[in-house]
Amino acid sequence: MTQSTKPSAGSGAAAAPRSCWRCGGEAGEAWLCPACGTIQPPPDTVDEFACLGFPRHLQLDATLVAERFHERSRQIHPDFFQTKSDRERVLSLEASSRLNRAYRVLRDPIERIQALIRLETGERETTAKAPSDLVEEVFELQETLERARGHREEGVVREQLRKEQERWQQRLARVDDELRELSARWDRAVDRGDEKAKREVVSALRDRLSGRQYLVNTIEDVTMTLEGRSDAKDRRH
């Protein structure tokens, strides 16, 4: 563990248009100065989409995301700055950590939606919430889980749980379909510049996402009970 009390070099809040800190040339939003090739402080926006050069679209080609990530890594990874100045090394570390984060978010469709909601609404996390149309099913499942944990009528309960597992997985698949459909709607709304449609889609995405989180947790509970693990030892992902 090392300590660094220096404020981050990227915090200078440079307003666009930015100029290169070394040659003074126009650097814009570029990672490397177009004129002298020197690494620049990452722009202040935390937009993961822009970080990899994408518009704020939800339907992204996974291969293209990886290609862009690799291409930019070749430009700014700290390995290539080992022999450069301290400032350049710090900048490459910051740029690289920013890039890695963007990649992590963009390569996964669900993380991508989460990032979009964060960017559009400022909300940091989606809390799991039982979908309102599933209240009865939730009660039923809880009862079965209780019985299974109490080791009563084991064979019958296990069979029931397996069916429940399947049913909830189907529900999850349905929500994922809906999310895909909403993602396509979002992209169209962005392309049209339709602000009202965008707001509607974001709110629908947020609703489905918190329902999805609930489904994921539930399936995890069922799986763990079936496998005989009494409580969540490993953190959920």
Next chain:
Amino acid sequence: MPKIVGIDLGTTNSLVAVMDAGRPRIIPGPGGERLLPSVVSFADGRITVGHEAKRQLSAHPADVVYSVKRFMGRGLADVQDELKFFPFNLIEEPPGVIRLHAGGRRFTPPEISAMILGELKQWAEKDLGEPVRQAVITVPAYFNDSQRQATKDAGRIAGLDVLRIVNEPTAASLAYGLHQRKEGRIAVYDLGGGTFDISILMIKSGIFEVLATNGDTHLGGDDMDRRLAEWLVEQLGGARWLAETGADGWSVVRVAAESAKCALSDEEETMVVVAQPGARQAERIPLTRAQLESLMMPIVDRTLEPCRRALRDAGVGPDQIDEVVLVGGMTRMPLIRRRVEELFGRRPHTELNPDEVVALGAAVQADILAGGTHNLLLLDVNPLSLGIETLGGVMSVLIPRNTTIPASAKELFTTSVDGQRTVDIHVLQGERELVADNRSLARFQLKEIDPMPAGLPKIEVTFMIDANGILSVSAKELRSNMAQSIEVRPSYGLTDEEVTRMVEDSYLHAREDISRRNLIDARNEAEMVLRATDKALAGAGALLPDEERLAIEAAAARLRDAMPGGDPAGIRERIKQLDEATVNLAGVLLGRTIQDVAEHRAPRS
């Protein structure tokens, strides 16, 4: 440009390699040996490293330190279970810092590791003919922050600027030259002396992207040797035998177990010979490979669950892995090769020497950092989630495991009481829900906060995991945009000041050790010369004039007088005087031998 070396600092053996004309090569030691046993001996008041130290193991078990990697960045509680197997005297002082008692001094694990690194540094300097100052050192992928930091500290103490800490399986994949394939997923299974790692990588046009990594930092060949040693003790008479032989008996059995285990990788059966010092005759125990395998199976199978977890995290099935690479000396064991092949459904790569492949990869990474290799890039991940303690003793994850590094996260902190001047942050690493079940990395204190009503200060803390997998923390007050002062208390390991002091100490002791060694060498030489003189005088003394014989005896007495003193130069001077006094004696002795040959056709013994 000075060379950057790659070092594999292993539990059992360590190696150093360098890039030479576009290819990595292992740098051998003075005797041509390629592996340096990671053993340090303090026996007889001198520090020796490697093969020589290993030879002291049976005779001086309490003064020889091995497997020190197991103690790097750890506390006593972490290693409690295995302590009974180590003859070392360990204490924890202050909390979070293990110290080993050896050779009348106390050493931290990084100091012992530094002696091993120092030896490799010398090998490299001798081979390259230039000073070596910079190195890339490998660690198990599953090493946590404290263990990585301890490795970096060891480098510093040894006088090396550690440019990068690289994960062993990833380094190995670089050495395999798998970038020659256009694209593919590979699994690296790395079972060493003390640790197990599994990494799943995606390779695409020269970019090695680690998708997931998993492992066990307390699982390796040591455990197998121990299991076999326990079995051997049972055959010899169990606890009673151990009680009779004490710590020495355990050491002897452990060494016998290690060589039997290696022998059975090539042979179907072997005879384990336990030569107990002081015993009238050695014990002989027959052992077959099948017997060994049934003993080892439970240990080998402990590696399979981390493999499955890594595959799950990488989001791939075993059938989607294109290549499997075996790393670490333990993977020579046929049982392990079989189990890995069963899991992945394909024959693993074993073309490169599993002992050398990590060091070779470290040399490749060193060359990337030096700017020599441009077409390769390693994108590694943090093996464990990083988080902070939140209300109710729960860990809140900031950077999830298997995030590509460098990785950073920002978190806002404020005060909960009016006028509060400090805020404490407890940083953790691990995958469990509760703080108590995870690894405490450090406690940070935000200090000198301007007194304000509760909730008003806005302090943004940035947690940054660099390309070494090591955390640094910085903070700024957002309202003033000023850097916020932070005090760090690492939970395990040394503070910066302590490492600096050890660096100074090591120079001091290096000089001390050299002069002590010098003295011992001079004394040994004196003893040899005196013995030879006595023998010569006994044989041919009568043929010398009295005067000359007396002069020789006087010179020998002066040398004997000088020996107990601490001055090696004085001893050498008197050796020289004795040599001069015996020039004639040597000639007489030679003449006498020739005469013997002439008279009896054989010298008198």
